[in-house]
Amino acid sequence: MRQMPKTVIHVFHDDDHSITTGTRVAQRIQEIAPDHDCGVEVFCFGPAQRRLTDGDASEASATYNRQIDELIAGGVVVGACVNAARADGTEAELVRRGLNLRVARDEFLRFTLEQATVITF
Secondary structure, three states, X not given: OOOOOEEEXXXXXXXXXXXXXXXXXHHHHHHHHHHHOOEEEEEEOHHHHHOOOOOOOXXXXXXXXXXXXXXXXXXXXXXXXXXXXXXXXXXXXHHHHOOEEEOHHHHHXXXXXXXXXXXXX
């Protein structure tokens, strides 16, 4: 059985443009991906993962977190690093929001094994 191709949006950088544009690109790709038998996934890591729970009331953080929640509500798998979440004390909050917490190392290798296209913001 042929595996469905996938685009992974890897949100790493925590500058306002990276977090808001990366998640918006994921939303835009998801709009047409099903028509092309393609999947979309988002993986937040490093500094961008901390912006998921930093309490920053900036417009960019609010947009980023809203878009993350919209992606999850739309059925897109949104992941983050479980080890970082545990170290930051944010594991319960991220799980409550519906993020898929996994070991980042394992996720990056999975992307390779699945031959996914990974775009980093």
